[in-house]
Amino acid sequence: MNSAQSLVDDRPVSVAHLFFSRVGATPGGEAYRYPVPAGDGTSGAERWHSLTWAQTAERVTTIAAGLLALGLRREERVAISSSTRVEWILADLGVMCAGAAATAVYPSTHADETVYILSDSGSRAIFVEDSEQLAKVVAHTDRLPELRHAILFDPDPEAPRVEGLEVLSLAELEARGARYLEEHPDAVERAVAAIEREHLATLIYTSGTTGRPKGVRLVHDCWSYQGVAQEVSGLLRPDDVQFLWLPLSHVFGKALISGQITTGHVLAVDGRIDRIITNLPAVRPTVMASAPRIFEKVYNGIAGRARAEGGAKYKIFLWAAKVARDYARAGQESTAAGGRRRIPPALAVQHAVADRLVYGKIRAAFGGNLRGSVSGSAALSPDIGYFFAGAGVHVFEGYGLTETSAACTVNPAEGYRVGTVGRPLPGTEVRIAQDGEVLLRGPGVMRGYHNLPEKTAEVLEGDGWFHTGDIGEMDADGFLRITDRKKDLFKTSGGKYVAPTEIEGRFKAVCPFVSNILVIGDGRNFCTALIALDETVVMPWAEENGLAGRSYADVVSSAQVHELIAGFVERVNNDLQRWQTIKKFSVLPRDLDIEHGELTPSLKVKRPVVEREYAEVVEAMYEGAREA
Known part of the structure; x- marks a missing residue:
């Protein structure tokens, strides 16, 4: 042992x-x-x-x-x-x-x-x-x-x-x-x-x-x-x-308290979302846990500001973003092969230049002392993960559920792999069922649902294996990758299976204006999407593109914004199978939020709620559509 x-x-x-x-x-x-x-x-x-x-x-x-x-x-x-x-x-x-x-x-x-x-x-x-x-x-x-x-x-x-x-x-x-x-x-x-x-x-x-x-x-x-x-x-x-x-009513935040007590480190506590940017330089944390949405917003904000400045600054950002991703991929691929970290000399020189011009400012925004950030509760787009890894803001993705008292797997600080949720914690077992569902067993698994023995029996086997409802796969080195929620996978009327989370993640990686996206197509003859934009990013763009003085609702319903988003949809579609491509999309009049019941407190999208709320919008995208 x-x-x-x-x-x-x-x-x-x-x-x-x-x-x-x-x-x-x-x-x-x-x-x-x-x-x-x-x-x-x-x-x-x-x-x-x-x-x-x-x-x-x-x-x-x-x-x-x-x-x-x-x-x-x-x-x-x-x-x-x-x-x-x-x-x-x-x-x-x-x-x-x-x-x-x-x-x-x-x-x-x-x-x-x-x-x-x-x-x-x-x-x-x-x-x-x-x-x-x-x-x-x-x-x-x-x-x-x-x-x-x-x-x-x-x-x-x-x-x-x-x-x-x-x-x-x-x-x-x-x-x-x-x-x-x-x-x-x-x-x-x-x-x-x-x-x-x-x-x-x-x-x-x-x-x-x-x-x-x-x-x-x-x-x-x-x-x-x-x-x-x-x-x-x-x-x-x-x-x-x-x-x-993080909300302490959520299992992720609650679990971190146990870890903090065990190690005895300092915990700076303030749940006010609007104070995060102010607090980071004041606290100068070495570690922070977060949801993917925060990294997406930070990335979109950086890209949006660079775009607004235009000219050489935007070109420098795009170049630096590509260098960051290439640098992180090269490092990960070399260590994953079992060797030491190898970076091509030319790429290393480019990275050093980009670090002085761009990455140092990004690290400073996180307080300048961050050794890593743990990300959980939803999937982080690999492209965004590679960007931050290359910029020196290391994001360690982990995986767990309320039913498993949070973390079951987590990436190691050294040798973490973007796009995976890491290896099982000591004492936790992971098994992939024949249908691809991730099963978990260990001391962190719940003892059942309160007053609901029938519901407990549906997910918890007598020998302790818990059915997560997530689809995943493990590589030869024991790193787990979650591909989708079992209940979110859908089949088009043509019989093709679609994993919406994968498409949504790709879109978030290429579109700096998106806040939330929902891919739809269950039983339909093609896929569509509901897209909500980030007001803090799209409004500065609107000012520079003939929409100054317009309200947010007017901006997102404009032909200019539809054309802008259509370009990103096309970019994503180019890398998808035909049946996965987004044939039509609608930009929503406002962002999804907790107050309207569309997001959970941990910022996950409640798909059924959003689909009910915008049912007429969805139906309009399919009206009169021929088989695709």
Whole structure:
């Protein structure tokens, strides 16, 4: 047995054990950074405040004691509805150290679904970010007979109240916990000692595209495994500074907390999307996890600015982008063949020049200290991956699902392969079924769907193999490549199978104006596409191309934009089989978003929702069409 596997096998019993072990090892080390107002009255000014591991433990212990004082018992559920902030982490650790289980709720979830999740989970208490989140609960307490307490991160004396629901601030809960510890000094210690591997730690509800979401039961052993596996794989290191903006209600963000506790590195926490660009130079992270959409937006923004500047600058960018891709491919191909990294001398010279002119600025935008970024939740276009790799912004794609407590495979920091999601983490097994479906088995796999034994039996075999619903393949070196979602594959009326994700990825790689694209063609005689454009990129183009002063809706519906996008569609079609080509497309009047239910909180497109929303647009593309 190798040392990595031995460490995984000897993992701690629970997240709580993992946490207090970390506190004991490095009590004075910096654990978390989070933004607070500067305090000098300057509008918008902020500074970063820090918590050591010992300070974190003090707060977590009083929160856990406060929950015990409220009467929470082992495995009873406590919900958290908040954006990503340090209080989310403190509350989650407090819940688990009390022996209870956290129910994660996206703050963007509408009231009806929030109430469903709280009711289905049987949550007895809820942490809410502010009065807006509290209002969702207060309006429907008649449907939540088990909910008795709500704890506000942001105290508000005007917060809505209702009989039967105690509302208190986080500070008040901690004060109550401190008093409880005076009477029961070993209460939290005893609660932690009583936790077992298979005790429920977290319920995360999948973002259902049809029907109600399903609660995924993740036990303490799932998270303990994640923490140790991330460390031994080299994904996270003790000297890292990680910037975390991902939603903690999503399994990807949640899993990173276990890895951070295990390694003990610094975690800078701020979930405000509009502050990412500002925060990166301030935090100067060595590692950051992200969704592919962020890299696509960064790439589109860089390309869009270069295009707007025109002339020599745009030509330099196009040249540098090609050099970056060629450089990254050459390096990957040489190491994949088992040899050392070999770059043709002429390409190496070109790369050095491009680095001075272009790539250095890109790295600086990420803080200038980034050793790598982990990408997950959806596929990253290989062309965009090669671009960033060649520019020195290393993107390590990984793969996992809510049902597997996030990461199952991840690319190594050294020798990563663009276009794959890496190798299995130590302790995780991967198998490809006869129909191409990826099957997974390991400690991170869920213990079932909450209250849904029939649904559990559909995906989880008796011997532990989980059916992911993804289609993939493994190469001779054990690197996994995901080709599509099993349910997203469709067959044209001519009997040809089409993988829409592959076509969509190719389009995103060549078109700097696209935000989202949906390829359609199930049962049809040809493929079409719904295309949403990135406003921040297309509007500057419009200013330079005779559309100045027009609204976004007017711009995207113009003949000029249709002609622009048609050129990129043609480029993609040139490299596709005839039955895969996009024969017609429609540019949507607005981008897809979470608010309209078209994207999940992790920015995945909900295909059925979008197809229903734009059904008339789709039908119009097929009206009167002859067999293609």
